[in-house]
Structure formats: C-alpha cells, structure tokens
Amino acid sequence: MAFRSVILGAPASGKGTISSRIVKTFGLEHVASGDRLRINITKNTPIGKTAKKYIEEGLLVPDDLMVNFISEEIRQIKKNIWLLDGFPRTVSQAESLWRVQKLDVVLNLVVPYNIIVDRVKGRWIHLPSGRVYNTDFNAPKVPGKDDITGEDLVQRKDDSPEIVLKRLEQYEKMTRPVINFYKEKGILEEFAGNTSDEIWPKVKSVLLNYLSEVK
Ligand code: G5P
Numbered sequence: 001m002a003f004r005s006v007i008l009g010a011p012a013s014g015k016g017t018i019s020s021r022i023v024k025t026f027g028l029e030h031v032a033s034g035d036r037l038r039i040n041i042t043k044n045t046p047i048g049k050t051a052k053k054y055i056e057e058g059l060l061v062p063d064d065l066m067v068n069f070i071s072e073e074i075r076q077i078k079k080n081i082w083l084l085d086g087f088p089r090t091v092s093q094a095e096s097l098w099r100v101q102k103l104d105v106v107l108n109l110v111v112p113y114n115i116i117v118d119r120v121k122g123r124w125i126h127l128p129s130g131r132v133y134n135t136d137f138n139a140p141k142v143p144g145k146d147d148i149t150g151e152d153l154v155q156r157k158d159d160s161p162e163i164v165l166k167r168l169e170q171y172e173k174m175t176r177p178v179i180n181f182y183k184e185k186g187i188l189e190e191f192a193g194n195t196s197d198e199i200w201p202k203v204k205s206v207l208l209n210y211l212s213e214v215k
C-alpha cells in the first residue's frame with residue numbers, strides 16, 4: 001500500500017511534536033526538512049554549509065536546492081508510506097512535488113501566534129534524531145539530556161526572539177499560499193487548537209480513515 005502526506009504549520013506550531021505521535025501510532029516514515037538540514041550543518045556537508053547561512057537568518061533555503069535535497073531523501077525511503085514535515089514551504093516547491101508525487105492528505109496545524117512565540121523559548125532538541133522537548137510541556141526526564149540516548153540536548157540558533165519573528169514573516173509571505181494550493185486540490189485537513197494534546201486526537205481520527213494503528 002502507499003500513503004503520502006504532508007504536515008504544514010507555522011514555525012513551532014507543533015509539526016515535529018504531532019509527527020512523532022503519528023510515527024509512533026501509524027509507523028510511517030517521517031522526513032523533516034529542517035531536521036535533515038540541521039544534521040547536514042553539523043556534518044559540514046556542501047548543502048549544510050549553504051543552508052546554514054539562510055537558516056541562521058530565519059530565511060528560506062532556495063527552492064532548487066530544497067527540491068533536489070528532499071527528492072533524494074524521498075527516493076531513499078524504503079516503503080511508500082511517508083509524512084513530509086517542513087517541505088513544501090513555497091508554492092514552487094509544492095508544484096515540483098505534485099508533478100512527481102500526488103499526495104493523499106495534507107494536515108495543516110493552526111495555532112495562535114502568541115502561543116508560538118512563547119513556546120520556542122523552552123525548546124530543546126536532540127540533533128541526531130530531531131526529538132523535540134520543551135521545559136514547560138514535555139520536559140526531558142533528565143534536564144539537558146535525550147530520553148532515549150542520554151546524549152546532550154541543544155537549543156536552536158534560529159529560536160532567538162528576533163529570528164523567530166523573521167521566520168513568522170517568511171511563513172506569512174512564502175508558506176501561507178501553500179495552504180490554498182492544497183485546498184484547491186481537495187486534500188487539505190485543518191486542525192486548530194492551543195495545544196498539541198488538543199490537536200492530536202483530531203489528527204489521529206482523520207488518519208484512521210487511511211491507515212491502521214501499529215500494535
Ligand atoms: P524547520 O525545522 O522546519 P519550522 O520553523 O517550520 O522549522 P519548527 O520550528 O521545527 O518549525 P514545529 O516542528 O512546528 O516547529 O514545532 P515543534 O518543534 O513540534 O514544537 C515547538 C516547541 O513547542 C517544542 O519545544 C515542543 O516541545 C513545544 N510544544 C509542542 N506542543 C506544545 C503544547 O501543546 N504546549 C506547549 N507548551 N509546548 C508545546 O525549518 C528550519 C529552517 O530550515 C529551513 C528554513 O530556513 C527554516 O527556517 N528550511 C527550509 N527552507 C526552504 N524550504 C524548505 N522546505 C525548508 N525546510 C526547512
């Protein structure tokens with residue numbers, strides 16, 4: 001069977017958080033563009049070196065680079081059951097993806113901006129896996145350490161208040177039109193709420209129309 005999906009939402013709207021619940025419940029492959037770029041930055045690869053300049057300024061990485069990068073990541077997925085998080089982020093990226101791969105469903109998280117700005121202050125991540133924590137919401141069992149590996153957690157450079165505002169601006173200008181692109185295709189599902197705990201049961205119930213839970 002095949003199932004291809006995308007999760008959309010403003011910076012810190014909870015895409016990573018909801019995706020990890022989706023992976024745990026339905027066992028699909030999660031490809032998060034930001035996580036994969038950050039791994040490349042740590043490894044100092046050519047794409048990592050280029051992406052770093054944009055990410056740290058709160059700007060989007062150019063479309064041609066992103067389309068090639070994510071196409072390659074998708075090609076490497078063994079099963080055809082996947083969820084993209086953070087890609088596409090412009091209408092041009094969405095058009096490129098649609099040309100090669102039709103999607104089953106696009107999930108859009110709608111969380112008020114004042115809540116988002118507050119959240120990033122407490123975010124800590126485990127870089128190699130993309131696991132995300134928050135000192136106020138899902139704190140790690142041991143402060144500063146990943147629950148699974150015990151390795152150090154880090155804060156993202158682009159989580160500083162001024163860069164978060166820049167990212168929200170970029171989202172409004174470049175990414176919001178992607179919502180309409182998928183609405184017109186008739187595959188958009190929207191989930192509004194103030195917390196991931198409020199949004200998750202609604203996401204799960206929509207996905208149960210397509211997938212069964214892994215036991
Ligand atoms: P990213 O990495 O894709 P963003 O900005 O889209 O970055 P981000 O910041 O990763 O998205 P998220 O995944 O939506 O946010 O949210 P999250 O990490 O799950 O949750 C945010 C925080 O809130 C966490 O600490 C979490 O624990 C907490 N939280 C979740 N739910 C709740 C709740 O209910 N209550 C509370 N209190 N807390 C909660 O992209 C980064 C950069 O990479 C480049 C761009 O430069 C981008 O800025 N990039 C691309 N550029 C061009 N094209 C693309 N396709 C690109 N993809 C990435």
Ligand code: MG
Pocket residue numbers: 015016032034
């Ligand atoms: Mg994320």
